[in-house]
Amino acid sequence: xxxxxxxxxxxxxxxxxxxxxxxxxxxxxxxxxxxxxxxxxxxxxxxxxxxxxxxxxxxxxxxxxxxxxxxxxxxxxxxxxxxxxxxxxxxxxxxxxxxxxxxxxxxxxxxxxxxxxxxxxxxxxxxxxxxxxxxxxxxxxxxxxxxxxxxxxxxxxxxxxxxxxxxxxxxxxxxxxxxxxxxxxxxxxxxxxxxxxxxxxxxxxxxxxxxxxxxxxxxxxxxxxxxxxxxxxxxxxxxxxxxxxxxxxxxxxxxxx
Numbered sequence: 154x155x156x157x158x159x160x161x162x163x164x165x166x167x168x169x170x171x172x173x174x175x176x177x178x179x180x181x182x183x184x185x186x187x188x189x190x191x192x193x194x195x196x197x198x199x200x201x202x203x204x205x206x207x208x209x210x211x212x213x214x215x216x217x218x219x220x221x222x223x224x225x226x227x228x229x230x231x232x233x234x235x236x237x238x239x240x241x242x243x244x245x246x247x248x249x250x251x252x253x254x255x256x257x258x259x260x261x262x263x264x265x266x267x268x269x270x271x272x273x274x275x276x277x278x279x280x281x282x283x284x285x286x287x288x289x290x291x292x293x294x295x296x297x298x299x300x301x302x303x304x305x306x307x308x309x310x311x312x313x314x315x316x317x318x319x320x321x322x323x324x325x326x327x328x329x330x331x332x333x334x335x336x337x338x339x340x341x342x343x344x345x346x347x348x349x350x351x352x353x354x355x356x357x358x359x360x361x362x363x364x365x366x367x368x369x370x371x372x373x374x375x376x377x378x379x380x381x382x383x384x385x386x387x388x389x390x391x392x393x394x395x396x397x398x399x400x401x402x403x404x405x406x407x408x409x410x
Contacts, residue, residue: 165243166189189216227278268318296339298342300344343389345382385404
């Protein structure tokens with residue numbers, strides 16, 4: 154039997170045009186949510202909406218193009234969700250970018266600033282807009298920010314700036330969780346490790362190569378499916394996690410165990 158934990162609720166997912174964000178949007182729709190999918194490019198967002206509306210569950214969704222590193226876009230995104238569905242009950246701040254791959258000393262200032270603008274400032278601005286709406290609602294709301302095992306939990310050569318940005322997301326989320334839980338806004342973090350997206354492929358590596366590599370290096374012997382990360386997000390966003398506040402749930406096949 155399909156779960157209906159989010160029936161009648163509105164869920165906003167940023168970075169929903171592909172990968173983990175798309176999987177999260179599909180998972181919310183499958184459990185009855187009205188889903189607002191957001192990102193900077195329209196075409197992949199429309200594809201996510203089509204997957205939701207044409208799926209077996211016949212979900213409801215619409216797309217909003219937005220650059221969350223701009224305050225005006227973050228505010229307009231939240232307002233669009235409320236105008237369309239009447240409330241904002243859940244928000245998942247998943248939009249992020251990786252730039253680099255080279256040692257920190259060789260990273261360009263542009264790549265550094267781009268990662269901070271989207272990965273950190275984007276989450277900050279989205280959080281502000283989401284919280285300001287949710288704290289006006291009798292039922293409050295739940296927010297899940299997507300960070301990474303790169304940051305607080307571990308790092309890797311060529312990822313220092315990305316790790317710094319994701320560590321900032323985790324710290325920002327914990328602070329915001331304490332600030333706003335008494336207003337009925339519950340905030341948590343999911344930190345994925347290697348997941349079945351192109352980002353987990355090394356240069357020149359095929360999916361078969363990756364499977365062979367992680368079989369020997371990860372305790373679980375495989376990377377996480379995007380649906381498994383989505384399941385963690387939905388748990389934290391649901392009433393099942395009503396007393397979970399400010400936590401950082403790691404989904405990484407045991408890599409940081």
